[in-house]
Amino acid sequence: MNATLDLLRTRRSVPPPLLDEPGPSAAELETILAAASRVPDHGKLAPWRFLVIAGDARARIGEILAATxxxxxxxAGPERLEQERRRLSHAPVAVAVVSRAGPHAKIPEWEQVLSAGAATMNLVVAANALGFSTAWLTEWYTYDRRVLDALGLAPEERMAGFVHIGRAREIPSDRPRPALSDIVTYL
Known part of the structure; x- marks a missing residue:
């Protein structure tokens, strides 16, 4: 089997509290983001963009999450507020993928949303290919307009999710995967 198929067949998410330093270097992050942007994009709209959350930005945004x-x-007690404060601080880097899908004369909005999802998955696969572990999460703050506004999203933009990137302290056991016979129909 080739390395790409092996990665796709064995990749799994690692919860952010199990992701440690070191995170990707600037060059590695650029490689990951470049790969993330190489997805189907009908009309060359780039209906997505990336917000890199690293260093002090993790704590700064954590304060926004806790306040919200x-x-x-x-x-909410201090323990719960601390949990919210640390949501983006477990992994060395989190990349928020912003969907910029919107009305277009020729390109259906659905295709633009799918492109943002593909960019997010490419980001995950690229990070894993470089030896990092990841978790693609959508928590409550992914859908909270106050948080999105604080992160600089335009009113029509939505969050495809946050990809947490780091080195796995441990790899959780795999979850059951669907049998192909249950999800594949040959026509």
Missing amino acids: WAADNPE
């Missing part, structure tokens, strides 16, 4: 959570959950 506290505003909606005034009963």
Whole structure:
């Protein structure tokens, strides 16, 4: 089997609390993002963009998450607020993939959304190919407009997810995968 197929067949997510330093270097991150941008893109719209969250930005955005959570959950104790504060601080790097899909005369919005999903998956695969582990997550803050506004998303932009990147402290056991006979129909 070739290395690409082996990676695709064995890749699995690692929860961010199990992701440690070192994260990707600047050159490795550029390689990952370049690969992420090489996806089907009908009309060459680039209906996605990337927000790299590393270093102090992780704590700064964590404060936004904690404040937003506290505003909606005034009963939240210090432990819960600390959990929200640390959401993006476990892994050395998180990359937020922003979907810029919108109305277009020739390109259906659905195709643009799919392109953002493909960019996110390419990001995951590229990071794994360089020896990193990843987790693609969509938590509550992925859909909270106040958080999206604080991250600089335009009103029509949405978040495809956050890809956490680091070195796995441990690899969790694999989850059951669907049998091909249950998900494949030959016509």
